[in-house]
Amino acid sequence: MDANEDRPESVGRKVGEVASATGLTVRALHYYEEIGLLESSGRSAGGHRLYSSTDLARLYRIRSLQGLGLSLAEVGRALDDPAWHLGSLLTRHVADLDRRLVATTQLRGRLNHLLGSVETGRSPATEELLDVLEEMTMLDTNIQRRIGILVYADLERAHDHLVEVFGLGPGQLSRDEDGNVVHGEIEAGDGVLWLHPESETYGLASPHTLGAASACVAVIVDDVDAHHARAVEKGADIVYAPVDQPYGYREYSARDPEGQLWSFMKPLD
Amino acid sequence: MDANEDRPESVGRKVGEVASATGLTVRALHYYEEIGLLESSGRSAGGHRLYSSTDLARLYRIRSLQGLGLSLAEVGRALDDPAWHLGSLLTRHVADLDRRLVATTQLRGRLNHLLGSVETGRSPATEELLDVLEEMTMLDTNIQRRIGILVYADLERAHDHLVEVFGLGPGQLSRDEDGNVVHGEIEAGDGVLWLHPESETYGLASPHTLGAASACVAVIVDDVDAHHARAVEKGADIVYAPVDQPYGYREYSARDPEGQLWSFMKPLD
């Protein structure tokens, strides 16, 4: 019994509504029609596009696939040609992302080093930066990424806790032939953390076993208080609530079930 | 006494030579001229472009700045306008790279998760992938970066060892008013590692103090054997030499002066 029920608009959404609902622009929707990716299934008497719920469902899928990094041409093929192999495309796409990550990371490192080696508060001239840049071509580019490894007695419980309570991204758990988990991964923003079983051979044990920790993890989040609230709600063992630290971060701290110490923080302005 | 010495070509390089020497294409060099970024200082009788060594020096600078991620318009301004502030541009550029790194990493994580949750050897249909994708939209985007924190009794000695022996990038050491180092940083490829002093309050102590470690660090390098050779030469305490591990990495392991365990590894093909 919606008042709109029998108005002509109820048979479809106009382009502006669709645009603001999806975060696209009107021009983008025009363009999708132009390339045959998404046509509105009807028009009003005055020639205005009317998008049906079927059209909107298709648009939702377009946006999802686009979000995976596919080009509009690839999106179109994936949606319209059932034989088109999306899986292998995505696999290639992951490999491509990896290459770009390494390249971007190394570039970031070079830029940081460049700025760091000049910056003493003053503003370096272009000439000077170019000179430093030349010296830098000799730098060690061997080191690519760093991954923190945390030791746990029960990897699976740790993994689930980190996902459930701290909202980190689930990763694989690898098992040996007896079904014991021997390696775990957790996604955390710009990369991954590894979970490692206790090992007498290498002198590795969880903080619970040792009575203290020899390392911890800082996680940069967008909203410290929101993260804290969520963690509290999920039953986290909070060490201290969010505070503005003198070293320029808003931060709170919590322990996971085996005593590893986590800090969730965001730089202050 | 080069045979070319008095041939007209010796006053400049032709566009094809310049292109193959720099890895550019002829068309790219034409384009640089078109937008006023780099003109050949002369032409041959027949109208062929001749690039002088001054032109080549400029081209080298163009390529350097381009390699930092600047657009050609930015490169032109940096080279031609001495007042143009390259430093602040680069600072903004680093921030931009950071955002892209986070976005790309999160995308990679989503793709991996997507493929992992379907892949059992068979090839998933587009429909199925879209369904999995829909379930995944609930994932948290609050988390941005992760930083491993290692505990040491003597931060300065640890910092210097990591730079000297493992070839990691030097970072700042922060001191309190008594001159004690309270925080240290180390650059390692895609980001930074923090060094933290021992703390009874938070139950943090170095592996030497504890007799074991509750965490360790993996560093992905481009050439494991080269890194190992360098570390050995610098006197590293090697735990085991490079081996191909069954889990798909070539890897060696070493301990630093306070017993933190480091693995340097590279994925096998």
Added chain:
DNA sequence: TTGCTCCTCACGTCACGTGAGGTGGC
């Protein structure tokens, strides 16, 4: 009548790739 949204062209973007059709030096 005034605002707002809608419509259809149509040019611009960034750093070149890719021919098309023709000339100059070994």
Added chain:
DNA sequence: TTGCTCCTCACGTCACGTGAGGTGGC
């Protein structure tokens, strides 16, 4: 004469942004 490189247009790319000039419904 045959190859090779060089020359100058000029269109195409990818996913829209940005007007220009005009129409339709509340």
